[in-house]
Amino acid sequence: MIISVLAVFAYFYPDKIMAKNAERSFIMVKPDGVQRGLISDIMKRFEQKGFKLVAAKIMKADNELVKQHYIDLKDKPFYPGLCSFISSAPVFPMVWEGLNVVKTGRDMLGETDPAKSKPGTIRGDYCIQIGRNIIHGSDSVETAKKEIALWFKEEELVDWKLSGYENIYE
DSSP: OOOOOOHHHHOOOOOHHHHHHHEEEEEEOOOOHHHOOOOHHHHHHHHHHTOOEEOHHHHOOHHHHHHHHGGTTTTTHHHHHHHHTSSSOOOOOEEEEEEEEEEEEEHHHOHHHHHOOOOOOOHHHSSSOOGOOOEOOOOHHHHHHHHHHHHHOOOOOOOOTTTGGGTOOO
């Protein structure tokens, strides 16, 4: 049996290989998702997909933090209501890590408008209206970096080795 040096290295040092390919995404369960008790269902989907949770906390975000988070939407007519809603009750921000986690995470969330989301997506399974679509996910790696830095201190991000790494990644 021939085993490549890279395969042996990946087996014994999977976190070193992963570091080259990994990216992080910011995912937040919004107040409607928290109030409906959907945190664990959402986390389970990301864990079962094979992504690694590196940070999470429950918090009530102040309006200034929420305004900064959604600053790109400031000229939209729904911006004030969105900021008011997100800061009205606890949210559950998380950071997930893995290969293509940003794109795959967005696919898992479904369309922003739940009416356009397919069954099997988070919004397709749990939402009805766009204004109560229970979850936010970064739309790019660059945006994820900004959002993570906005919601989490560097020391809150935990680097750890996923024990089942070799069962998820080649």
